[in-house]
Amino acid sequence: MRRILVVDDDGEFRNTLVRTLAVHYNVVGAANAAEARAALAHGVALVLLDIRLVSGQPGDREGLDLLREVRTEHPHVPVVMITAFGELDTAVEAMRLGAADYLQKGRVELRDYRRVIDGLLEQRRLARQVDQLREDLDRLGSSALVGNSRAIAEVRRQTAMVAADGRATVLLTGETGTGKELAARLIHRQGWRREGPFVAIAPSAFAPSLFESELFGHEKGAFTGADRLRAGTVEKSDGGVLFLDEIGDLDVGVQVKLLRLLESWSFTRVGGSDEVNVDIQFIVATNRDLKEQMKLGRFRQDLYFRLNGVEIHLPSLMERPEDVTLLARHFLERQRLVGNTHCNSIAAPALANLRAREWPGNVRELRNCVELGAMRADFDGRTEVKLEDLPGASRSTLAGDRAADALPDSGGDLKERLAEAELAYVEGALKRTGGRKVAAARLLGHTDRFALLRRVKSILEQYPRLVDRYPLVKEGYVGR
Ligand SMILES: Nc1ncnc2c1ncn2[C@@H]1O[C@H](COP(=O)(O)OP(=O)(O)OP(=O)(O)O)[C@@H](O)[C@H]1O
Ligand SMILES: [Mg+2]
Numbered sequence: 001m002r003r004i005l006v007v008d009d010d011g012e013f014r015n016t017l018v019r020t021l022a023v024h025y026n027v028v029g030a031a032n033a034a035e036a037r038a039a040l041a042h043g044v045a046l047v048l049l050d051i052r053l054v055s056g057q058p059g060d061r062e063g064l065d066l067l068r069e070v071r072t073e074h075p076h077v078p079v080v081m082i083t084a085f086g087e088l089d090t091a092v093e094a095m096r097l098g099a100a101d102y103l104q105k106g107r108v109e110l111r112d113y114r115r116v117i118d119g120l121l122e123q124r125r126l127a128r129q130v131d132q133l134r135e136d137l138d139r140l141g142s143s144a145l146v147g148n149s150r151a152i153a154e155v156r157r158q159t160a161m162v163a164a165d166g167r168a169t170v171l172l173t174g175e176t177g178t179g180k181e182l183a184a185r186l187i188h189r190q191g192w193r194r195e196g197p198f199v200a201i202a203p204s205a206f207a208p209s210l211f212e213s214e215l216f217g218h219e220k221g222a223f224t225g226a227d228r229l230r231a232g233t234v235e236k237s238d239g240g241v242l243f244l245d246e247i248g249d250l251d252v253g254v255q256v257k258l259l260r261l262l263e264s265w266s267f268t269r270v271g272g273s274d275e276v277n278v279d280i281q282f283i284v285a286t287n288r289d290l291k292e293q294m295k296l297g298r299f300r301q302d303l304y305f306r307l308n309g310v311e312i313h314l315p316s317l318m319e320r321p322e323d324v325t326l327l328a329r330h331f332l333e334r335q336r337l338v339g340n341t342h343c344n345s346i347a348a349p350a351l352a353n354l355r356a357r358e359w360p361g362n363v364r365e366l367r368n369c370v371e372l373g374a375m376r377a378d379f380d381g382r383t384e385v386k387l388e389d390l391p392g393a394s395r396s397t398l399a400g401d402r403a404a405d406a407l408p409d410s411g412g413d414l415k416e417r418l419a420e421a422e423l424a425y426v427e428g429a430l431k432r433t434g435g436r437k438v439a440a441a442r443l444l445g446h447t448d449r450f451a452l453l454r455r456v457k458s459i460l461e462q463y464p465r466l467v468d469r470y471p472l473v474k475e476g477y478v479g480r
Helices: 011-021 033-041 062-073 088-096 110-142 150-165 180-190 208-216 252-264 290-295 301-307 321-337 348-356 362-379 393-406 414-432 437-443 449-462 464-469 471-477
Strands: 003-007 026-030 046-050 079-083 101-104 170-173 198-201 241-244 281-286 310-313
Touching (some): 003 011, 003 033, 011 026, 011 110, 026 033, 033 046, 033 062, 046 062, 046 110, 062 079, 079 088, 079 110, 088 101, 101 110, 150 310, 180 241, 180 281, 208 252, 252 301, 290 301, 414 437, 414 449, 414 464, 414 471, 449 464, 449 471, 464 471
Parallel strands (some): 003 026, 046 079, 079 101, 170 281, 170 310, 198 241, 241 281
């Protein structure tokens, strides 16, 4: 039941109030700030606080001080001030400090208390529900693998299969940001282990010497500081899914123990000899080439072969540009649904720009790019994300625009255009160096003047008619 705390140093009034309210609520009383703190530490849904609570010090404002403290330490707990007749000023000040309401001593009846208390408790419940729904929405939206490409459809088919199986060990491969962790969570949510835990762990988050005990736990006295038995990640994920990220970074010693776990589903805690059995689905991920690691002797062959049974490869974004638009809209919509942006569309040139990029950081990078773009559009008071809102767009497109302007309308022979552009650079270099071929060659990044000579000759052999446009080139290189 929701606990209500009554803080008042007037024992008689406090006891009466506690007794009266106890018919409807779970009520505790406190005579001073210290008692109130102790009660709050155990969890309280609402506080009724005497505005004139005193500590015996001169200039006492204990009631208001405690109010301030509750507001900062327990911001979700509403505080209702109990005031005496004629204390309106203080009551107003209390409201300003964040009190949720106030009630006048002696003038109010149980009904009034109930009205105020129930109203606030209901408000709190609704606020919590909204938070919860937000989280659910976020989780829901974020655990779907978005994409229409064949490659992503194949990934979805495979995750559904291993989720239904619930026992197969899965190896997730793919570049950074391609959705390996997302796929692991999806397998957990889709499978019959969904009621069990999902535990994710990565070696890089721990000192190498500590990772083994983090994973397998330790017995009391296993090492200095191990003052009690501690369950590891493997034990904590019993019945559910264990996601071991960055498996390529795993210590060779831990690899041995892991292989045993995968073969017998049992292990021993560090410093112990008792076998512990677990029933888990094991998912590992890497963005390194495990085969390569194996050749270098950093990854055990037997473990590799145990893991590569079911491999699900997450394609890079560049392999599936057709998904970019869908993903971009998906991330924008999610931001909008959780109330982070007012934007609801992305302009066509912006989408074209997103599709044309290489995305070394894959979906993660795309997501950041879209979210930042939405932020900038919001800042400008627009609901459409435009090209200039996207980080990194201006630079790349400016260069592209210049080239686009330089292209002839009918297309033409691109090679000849490039050859001509190169000759134009040589002409420019000769002009700047006063016709000195050694200096011009160096300016253009050639190692010596013969390298430049060979380059110019080969261009002119292919496109002899270009030479008349570049007098310095003609003078310097033709006929010599
Ligand atoms: N197909 C997808 N649909 C929707 N969101 C995706 C998709 N793929 C990736 N994401 C999102 O991109 C971000 C990066 O994904 P995730 O963390 O799963 O990548 P990862 O492969 O584990 O990367 P790393 O190797 O760097 O750990 C996350 O916010 C994830 O929700
Ligand atoms: Mg990851």
